[in-house]
Amino acid sequence: MNELSASLITDLQSIDTPTVCNALELLVPERRGYGYTTKPLLCTRPQLPPMVGIARTATVRSAHPSHLQGAQARAMNDGYYAYIDEGPKPSVIIIQDLDDGQRGYGSFWGEVNSNIHKGFGALGVITDGSVRDLPDAAQGFQMMADRVGPSHAYIHVVGYGEPITVAGMRVLSGELIHADQHGAVVIPWQVADQVTQAAKHIAAQEAVLISASQQADFNIDKLRQAWGDAAEVKH
DSSP: OOOOOHHHHHHHHTSOHHHHHHHHHHHOGGGTTSSBOOSOOEESOTTSOOEEEEEEEEEEEOSSOOSOOHHHHHHHHHHHHHHHHHSOSSEEEEEEEOOTTSTTSSEEESHHHHHHHHHTTEEEEEESSEEOOGGGSOTTOEEEESEEOSOOTTOEEEEESSOEEETTEEEOTTOEEEEETTEEEEEOGGGGGGHHHHHHHHHHHHHHHHHHHTSTTOOHHHHHHHHHHHHTOOO
């Protein structure tokens, strides 16, 4: 399946991103070591619900002016925004900053772009660059970034729609993204509708261990017994 239905969004928003990662360890164990962010990101609005949307990818630079000028620069800019608007929604914008050693020199994200992208159906942005205008960003728009900075500098889009890597997470345009204050993960489409059920199974196993650990007589023998009981929890 490659369709993000309202019911699937509701199901996936009911669990946090670490729980999604747990479920994927069960459903697609070969992905245990990749497909999620591995480097820190600043979540500007941790109180918002998880983002569940379809990736729109792009690359930016800001430390030096673009080599494109005039009509070419306008065409790149127009093409990027058309790409964001025309794709399936809701979307999550994933932006890789290509200025190695100077990432976040200037910000693409603030009051104006958050409102434009929200208007195009985007839930938020995940970037290894910078963001700004935190109090004035569009209401309900999530921004997860490497840092906060004050200036645009020479920010410009370099490309869009191509595979990128942000905070250690490899992303292709059109992939399903789940993200919250902990980070982000790519959910393989083929198991997307199985994630919440797998998460419930894992939670039931964990509940056995947690319940045992909270008893006054808890000890290593009780833990060993709880491990055995947890293993018997049925799918």
